[in-house]
Amino acid sequence: MVKEEEEEESETLVDERKDYMLPFIGGKPTLRTARFLKPSVKSIHEAAQVPVFSKTLGYEKLVKCPSKVFFRGWRHPMKKWKQWVDLLLPLYxxxxxxxxxxxxIMSSTSEIRRDSSLFFGLAELWCPETNTFIFPWGEATMTLEDMLILGGFSVLGKPVCSPLESRELEEIEEEMIEEHRRVGSGKSKKAAHQAWMNHFMESGSKLEHMAFLSLWLSRYVFPAFPFDTTRKGVFLIAINLARGTQMALAPAVLATLYRDLRFLKEQVMGKIGDSDSNSGMPITLGAPLQLMQLWAWERFPILQPKLNNLQSCEPISTRWHKSSSKLKLESVRMTMNSANSFQWRPYAPFVENCQSHLFYREKEEWVSNGSSLDKELQSFARFLRVCELVGLDCIEQYLPHRVAMQFGMDQDLPGDVPRVNVNSEVAWETYDKPTREAKLYIPSRHFESDVTTRYFEWRKRSMSGRQDAVKDIFEKKKNSEVPKRVPQKSNGNHKESYGSAPPGFHCKYNKVELQDSSDEDALTISDMSRLRRKQVSPGKEAASSAKPSSGTQSQSIASLITKSDVVRKRNSSMLGTESAMEMDNERKLRSRVLNPLSTNDYKEGEKSRGTTQVPGLELEARICRLEILIAGLKAKVGSKVERKPTRDGPSPT
Incomplete structure (x- = not known):
């Protein structure tokens, strides 16, 4: 019994053991001592469910028509808000x-301008089952560390649903409610933000500080319906904060972000995917989702706008004040498809001002854990613990062991974690349970994490699952006719059915749009057929195109295949040595691309125009390499290059 208690006391959040490790993008395994977040397992059969990468259609419509989504929690500073902050700053x-x-509070004075393409390009990768972004190369997510660094919210403290502990504080709450009623007695019948600030700012009232915190919480932390009004539900938090009680705002804010991303995903899948672009009710989001855009800017440097100079001890969000980036959705997707574009620990090198934290150390270290541990290191321990996040009106699961590399740890197979969100009290116990760890491991800020060989195989399964879906759809299309447009009546409205499709695909009219992502943009199979017809068509389609110079097209195709060789070698290092069958299929694919269809093939293709079949291509090779080759062809053929036409039409390629 005593031995079991001693083992329980020596339990740690980090598991240290020797294992075969290799870089995230692939390479040669090496045996070394590694540190993993718990719970981790050593068998693929015991691991958590493999997340399958798939995109959800409909986000393109939201980018073009952002009025369909109302970002009620994405607030800019109010008029005179910074003035009120500056007035109270010397006192508090x-x-x-x-x-x-x-x-x-200081971050609330910065204006973060929204980039719709960046936001929706990232949101379409959200997985509600794991609360992570599922990229083609792996998983990542917003964590408690991001809430602390980007938002400035405390990880430690009491839950936001904590009641007041004395009669004196309850009387203050009653006074706040009475003032709320007085401010809302005007024509609008609600305590609007501007009216609330005008009522309390420089009033000399003993409630001014609590009123200030209530407005800050209602507008910039926990916006709720009706929006633009001071929320009575935050009075408890404001009073506790004004009296010096630390509140755990970071988990509550992160829970609202997870909740709204889940809601957005469900709404897009259920409504915006309709053929009618105007169908579906508008989507209203109340979380401070500007934090997600800041997260993307920090993690993907290539997507960053111009940075502002950061003065000493300013919040990190000041770097993005009034910065704007005008990105295209296709560019965002291509950038996020590459693991080399992602920064696992963007804050660790940031040591030139007071934002450097104690958990970003020059050398790795094991420190004694317990109640005497520094608050910053206690916060770091919270970053690493699997738990439930308690918000004002939601509970969300937090799974940092799935993204251990974001904390400087090595990645192993993540164990499955059941939900315990019975109520806020039970959920909070998972977050604030007594510390039993004898020691806490702090990695070096210069350490480059690796993954185990079994995790590498586990991650490949998500890609193979997507490839199986591609095989299924191509097999069905080979043996069936083009899905017919069958109008259906529903409540007096006509809808069109185009057949079913597996996750990641959208059947529409006579083509299958492959919503897949690799190192290049995705391209439909029908587009590929059209590109080939352009190379040899002697009819109107060819005559309408400009004449290329002799050998230009074949040279460009050869250069693309050379480029694909480079990509193939890199992918080969990631996915292992290719089999002889795969190599043979790829050689067939190259031969088909370098040798355009003959005139007879073209005529036969004209008869069956509208189908997605491309005869002669092996399915396996198409799945593994087609996206890269064809995306390059689309860029070359579709580029606007000035060419000299002749009377006889374009010369043969």
């Missing part, structure tokens, strides 16, 4: 720093 800055809200 020490208190704000003590309870961990100083950086968040």
């Amino acid at each position: 800055k020490p208190l704000w720093e003590q309870i961990g809200i100083y950086e968040s």
Whole structure:
């Protein structure tokens, strides 16, 4: 019994053991000592469910028509808000720093301008089952570390649903409610943000500080319906903060982000995917989703706009004040498809000002854990623990062991974690359970994490599952006719059915759109057939195109295949040595691309125009290499290059 208690006391969040490790993008395995987040397993059969990468259609419509989504929690600074912050700063800055809200309050004075393409390009990769972004190369997510660094929210403290602990504080709450009723007695019948600020700012009232915190919470932290009004539900938090009680705002804010991304995903899958672009009710989101855009800018440097100079001790969000980036959705997708574009630990090298934290160390170290541990290291321990996040009106699961490389740890197979969100009290116990760890491992900020060989295989399964879906759809299309447009009546409205499709595909009219992502943009099979017809068509289609110079097209195709060789070698290092069958299929694919269809083939293709069949191509080779080759062809053929036409039409390629 005593031995079991000793083992329980020595339990740690980090599991240290020797294992065969290799870089995330692939390479030669090496045996070394590695550190993994718990729970991790050593068998693929015991691991958590493999997330299958798939895109959801409909986000393109939201980018073109952003009025379909209302970002009620994405708030810009109010008029005179910074003035009110500057008035109270000399009086309450020490208190704000003590309870961990100083950086968040200062961040509320920054204006983060929304980039719709960046936001929706990232949101379409959200997986509600794991609360992670499922990229083609792996998983990543917003964590408690991001809430602390980007948002300035405290990880430690009491839950946001904590009641007031004395009669004196309850009386203050009653006074706040009475003031709320007085401000809302005008024509609007609600305590609007601007009216609330005008009522309390420089009033000399003993409630001014609590009123200030209530407005900050209602507008920039926990916006709720009706929007633009001061929320009575935050009075408890504001009173506790004003009295010096630290509140755990970081898990509550992160829970609202997870909740709204799940809601957006469900709405897009259920409504915006209709053929009618105007169908579906508008989507209203209340979380401070500007934090997700900041997360994307920090993690994908190539997508960053111009940075502002950061002064000493300013919040990190100040770097993005009024910065804007005008990106295209296709560019965002291509960038996010590459693992080399992603920064696993963007904050670790950031040590030139006071934002450097104690958990970003020069050398790795095991430190003694317990109640005497520094608050920043206690926060770091919370980053690593699997738990439930308690918000004001939601509970979400937090799974950092799936993204261990974001904390400087090595990645192993993540274990399955059951939900325990019975109520907020039970959920909070998973977050704030007593610390039993004897030691806490702090990695070096220069350490480059690796993955185990079994995790590498486990991750490949998500890609193979997607490839199986591609095989199924191509096999069905080979043996069936083009799905017919069958109008259906539903509540007096006509809808069109185009047949069913597996996850990642959308059957529409006479083509199958492959919503797949590799190192290049996706391209439909019908587009590929059209590109080939352009190479040899002697009819109107060829005559309408400009004449290329002799040998230009074949040279460009050869250069693309050379480029594909480079990509293939890189992918080969990631996915292992290719079999002889795969190599043979790829040689067939090259031969088909370098040798355009003959005139007879073209005529036969004209008879069956509208189908997705491309005879002669092996399915396996098409799945593994087609996206890269054809995307390059589309870029070359579709580019606007000036060419000289002749009377006889274009010369043969």
